[in-house]
Amino acid sequence: MQVKWVYENVTGYDSFYSKLNITLLIASVCLWKKYHPKHITNLYVDNTTYDKLILLDILYLWDNVEILKYADRINRVILWAGCKPKVISQTKTPMLIVDHDFLIFKNIDEHLKDEVIYSYDEDMSQWYINSDDEYNKQLTNPIEFVQDKAANVSFLYLPDVNFAIEYGQQTVGRLTEFTALLGDNLNTGYLSACEQYELKEMLIKSKIKHKTLNQNIYSCNNLKFKEEKNNIGIWDLKESFLSYKHYGVDKRNIFDNKKGYKYVESISYLYRCIKASKLMSIEYLEDKFNKHIKNR
């Protein structure tokens, strides 16, 4: 199985590389390799990130590292995940794409068959544009909004190459059009709709079999899983918390030591995850951080 991570410095600033985010990225790949030693890991990065990760001496953690090259006119500072659908659109094999803040704690090979799998369903909220959006109506191929759930793609398994290419190309196309249409009025609601809502809509409209890791629906308003379940999930809530962890919006709270989240404890936890993979020395990593990472 080809497993991919995409990490792009969308700001161009060195402060983009925080210790927390880089540690998450390392923990993500280390745990993946611990539980899936036969999978082929791939990292897609921009030139600046490549240079930074060379300095940190962590590129050996992936089997392949590729420099992102694409000319699509997408405002990536706001539509920050715009490079992910591009990577998906260029796949030649079934693939799995994982966010840098997604940690796995068990082998999931038994589930990687012919059905699309993503992390969980989430309800629509202010994080998403809706059917009234005037700019969406101006798209060559507007999002139709025929259902009310979005697919969280912090983990996304795409077994059908043709579907992956169609989804990736359609997302890149829409992000490019939104960039041209909205200019300074762009916001991440357009990214969420193109990347996550549209995936769920495509799967339903095309009657493509799909599953979620978590049975419970995530409430974007309350930032927690609801009691409500879908009927396509693999794990219940208790199993899910033991089987994977998606940091998502918690990253900001950890970074700022807010709402009861503690930065130091979180870093220690991630270090234990990395150490458990036996792929990297924490002392060596700390030394590299001290030398090359200025942002905590």
Add this chain to the structure above:
Amino acid sequence: MAITLDGTLSTLAGATTSSYIRIEYIKYMPYAGLVEYNPMLFKNETEADISRIRYFGDDLPTSMLPIPHTSMSFESGSFSSDFELNDIMVLPLSGALQNVSVDHYGIALQSASIEVTDFDDDGNEIVTQEIMKWQEFSVISQSIEERHPLDLSRSGSILSQCYEHLKNSIAEQIPSGSILEI
């Protein structure tokens, strides 16, 4: 549905014995605790008819047929009085004051303990407890306060209740026998 006055109503547009008062719109406003409506006065039923467009695309009336509610007087037999009609009238939706338990809402930080996968110093999997936190819009306090309860379960049409309210308001100025509902 409309109200006509049995008598002579003197207005800025001249005197009329066939005055015609019609409620043009009603705003049902439970958040404000009231229904708001506006009565309009016409010299007669024909002018009231002309003033109302029936089909989209109809020509607009060439002049404003409603009569301004100023400087009016009413005569019927030996009765004579000034007559006033407000442009906007209000029908309260609320009842008498009563003690009620009031919920106060706010953003509350909630938490729950969950089991997560962790690792010991040797890299062995262990299960530990973690506190999961989230924010929720919820009731954060309650108090007993005096409030006017909203009556949202009115029986019968709101329009007919507005006409009833209008009739009662007019009856405070002229004999109720002179107020005819048509």
